[in-house]
Amino acid sequence: MNENNYPKLHNAMWPGVVGKGPDSEPVIGFDTMLELTAxxxxxxxxxxxxxxxxxxxxxxxISDDEIKKLADKVGGYNLKIGSLVAPIWGGPAMGSKEDRANFVEMVRKSCHIGQKLTELGIRPSGVVRIDSASSPHDWDADPTGNSKLIAQTFREACDVAADYGEKLAAEGEICWGGMHSWKTMLETLEAVDRPNMGFQADMAHTLLYTMGYNREQDRILPPDFDWSDRAALDEALKTLTKALRPWTIDFHVAQNDGTVFGSGSHDKTGRHCQALDPNGKLDVVHDAGYWLRDENGVLTKAFKHICWDGCMFPNAVMTNQQTWNDILATMIKVRKEHGWYE
Structure with missing residues (x-):
């Protein structure tokens, strides 16, 4: 029997929403996602x-009364609440003064909710997640100027978040300008230069970083990479995680088959696979260790919970209980291998 009780194992609610909608499949309701998780x-x-x-x-x-109801609902399933995704897509972080002010205001509202949930005792760990709300194509029109604007917006957001005792985690995903390669992501984090700014690593998305998908000059793996060359993949993951692990404050366990995919209104990004997908390129349990342990193999304990992320699956897959049992089994293995006891 494995006694590790950290990191705590969380499920994401947004796979019920992301990539859904009028030109895809219907959103899967919050209550349904909660029930499947519980x-x-x-x-x-x-x-x-x-x-x-x-x-x-x-x-x-939502009002403070509604935040209390939310806490009671989730707690009623014997679940805690962790990280929150801020809805910052009303205007790009590199946009107009009004766009950027709206971005910061969305962060403020999200941090207020986070603070209230923490005070209610339902949220023992977690951050507020953001991205640049900008496309790599638009960013590319003026990389230097746009990167400066993104960093400025993130700094302002960090200063607001600090008033609520919150940290912000920038999502490393190839569809967000200024964050679409491991090097541009690192440059953005360094430019923000705030103690409450960190990185949110998703194993499916960061695998695409090694391939340089939206920024060819930053690829780590060769263009004609042979996926059976596990030693080379290990080296690429070591290079990637050495650069970004020190910034990582939020972590998603996930699988990817080395391709991109988009549905609904979501741009193409690293394709999430099911936990046991035979086409997955990652050894999920082993490769999670590159993020959860430092170069010497010592646990970082940089975050108290880890989360599964798998978006843009058909609703038939999402509403099948076995899907979530398989995911949970994989996460248990990650904790057994790279967890600790408190």
Missing amino acids: SAEVDGVKFDGVDLALFEHIDVN
């Missing part, structure tokens, strides 16, 4: 909590 069980182990999207499922403008 019902998952492997050898007596269950999910510890959920990470929330403050859009579609939950209105970022």
